[in-house]
Amino acid sequence: MEKEKIMAIIESLIFASEKPLRIKYIEQVISVIDLGELTLPGLMQDLRDKFASETSALELLEVAEGWQFRTKPPFAEWIKRLNTVRPSKLSQPAMETLAIVAYRQPITRAEIDYVRGVDSGGVIKTLLDKRLIKIVGKKDLPGRPLVYGTTQEFLEVFSLKDITSLPNLQDIKQISSAEEELERNQTELPLPASEPTDEE
Amino acid sequence: MISEQQDYRVKLEVFEGPLDLLLFLIKRNELDIYDIPISFITEQYLAYLGMMQVLNVELASEFLVIAATLLEIKARMLLPAPADQEEDMEDPRLELTNRLLEYQRFKDAALRMNNLTVLYRDAFPRGLHEEFETEDTSLNIDADVFDLLVAFKSILDRAKGEKIAYMTVERMSVAQRINDVMERISVAKSIVFDTLLSADYTRLDIVITLLAVLELLRLRMIRCEQKEPFGSIWLYVPE
Numbered sequence: 001m002e003k004e005k006i007m008a009i010i011e012s013l014i015f016a017s018e019k020p021l022r023i024k025y026i027e028q029v030i031s032v033i034d035l036g037e038l039t040l041p042g043l044m045q046d047l048r049d050k051f052a053s054e055t056s057a058l059e060l061l062e063v064a065e066g067w068q069f070r071t072k073p074p075f076a077e078w079i080k081r082l083n084t085v086r087p088s089k090l091s092q093p094a095m096e097t098l099a100i101v102a103y104r105q106p107i108t109r110a111e112i113d114y115v116r117g118v119d120s121g122g123v124i125k126t127l128l129d130k131r132l133i134k135i136v137g138k139k140d141l142p143g144r145p146l147v148y149g150t151t152q153e154f155l156e157v158f159s160l161k162d163i164t165s166l167p168n169l170q171d172i173k174q175i176s177s178a179e180e181e182l183e184r185n186q187t188e189l190p191l192p193a194s195e196p197t198d199e200e
Numbered sequence: 201m202i203s204e205q206q207d208y209r210v211k212l213e214v215f216e217g218p219l220d221l222l223l224f225l226i227k228r229n230e231l232d233i234y235d236i237p238i239s240f241i242t243e244q245y246l247a248y249l250g251m252m253q254v255l256n257v258e259l260a261s262e263f264l265v266i267a268a269t270l271l272e273i274k275a276r277m278l279l280p281a282p283a284d285q286e287e288d289m290e291d292p293r294l295e296l297t298n299r300l301l302e303y304q305r306f307k308d309a310a311l312r313m314n315n316l317t318v319l320y321r322d323a324f325p326r327g328l329h330e331e332f333e334t335e336d337t338s339l340n341i342d343a344d345v346f347d348l349l350v351a352f353k354s355i356l357d358r359a360k361g362e363k364i365a366y367m368t369v370e371r372m373s374v375a376q377r378i379n380d381v382m383e384r385i386s387v388a389k390s391i392v393f394d395t396l397l398s399a400d401y402t403r404l405d406i407v408i409t410l411l412a413v414l415e416l417l418r419l420r421m422i423r424c425e426q427k428e429p430f431g432s433i434w435l436y437v438p439e
Binding site for chain 2: 015018059061068069070071072073075076079082084092093095096098099100102103114115116117118119156157158159160166167169170
């Protein structure tokens with residue numbers, strides 16, 4: 001079978017799948033095809049490039065360890081005009097807390113409170129409700145405190161292949177005010193409105 | 201010492217917590233985070249807390265914890281190190297500095313995460329639901345007493361231009377106001393909290409109105425709802 005055809009088959013699989021499609025399912029389906037010289041990772045790469053370079057509105061992304069078609073960012077404004085998207089928002093404290101959980105997981109609530117210097121109970125509940133974080137177990141400490149970690153949804157929302165694809169945590173050389181100003185302006189982050197909004 | 205005492209009045213930002221406030225003070229005064237002038241920063245920090253108290257803003261207890269930490273560090277810095285330990289005595293500021301740096305790292309990380317391609321903000325997968333803008337009451341949030349107080353505060357702010365004049369005030373009682381409010385609500389079925397008052401009411405009227413509304417809520421004679429955070433608060437007669 002020629003390469004274009006195999007690529008088209010993979011394309012159809014991903015299109016038909018509602019959630020990011022895991023590579024193992026793609027592998028299962030095309031196992032009946034003789035790939036010859038071709039490899040699955042190579043085909044995935046070519047398919048990704050095909051959408052990236054074309055005038056296509058779609059891009060093929062590897063998120064949450066699966067493959068998914070998404071619209072390219074310049075079209076977001078247009079899609080929002082459909083008014084069918086009702087984004088809920090993450091507050092600045094929620095973003096900070098989410099960052100702490102993402103980089104330091106598994107982490108207890110007491111550890112989060114210590115880093116932020118404030119009680120994080122409300123924000124943690126918001127993040128749990130939005131299914132961005134989950135309880136991943138208990139820590140072997142007095143009182144067996146719960147420990148939190150990020151979810152599959154978290155990876156999907158932030159378009160991350162896996163948790164190691166997070167941007168690197170950087171050491172702070174000095175407290176820069178430009179960055180701070182930027183940060184103060186970015187208090188709102190829209191998220192899928194699957195849950196009632198629960199602002200901090 | 202570094203800048204005039206005056207300028208803490210300039211800004212009244214809302215800080216996420218005491219560490220946020222400390223970072224702000226360090227930055228604004230262009231201090232070196234690795235060598236924080238502890239006495240100066242303590243003074244600024246306490247001045248800020250004092251100002252918040254004057255404004256009757258409720259401070260989270262965490263602000264006081266850090267205030268105590270600052271004072272403790274300040275005291276330890278004043279004490280001479282025992283002669284034999286002078287070499288390896290740890291800088292009393294070290295723990296605080298590390299906490300501030302750590303917190304700043306995560307603030308930066310949050311910013312970087314926000315710059316990623318975010319689902320339903322920057323990119324959309326298949327599967328939008330075809331439900332065009334409709335009145336969706338499921339999103340309404342039950343407003344709590346705190347929301348009422350926020351709304352109350354904004355009315356107070358609007359009433360700021362109060363003129364000073366002496367006259368005999370015909371005082372409205374809470375009971376009268378309750379009847380008033382109930383009457384208006386039962387006629388209109390629902391009413392926005394803000395519209396119970398206009399800017400020319402006095403502080404006393406506003407307070408009495410708030411008390412009346414709180415009492416009605418307590419008696420479950422009315423219900424209040426907020427369509428979105430910080431949105432208008434609606435008062436209803438429960439079905």
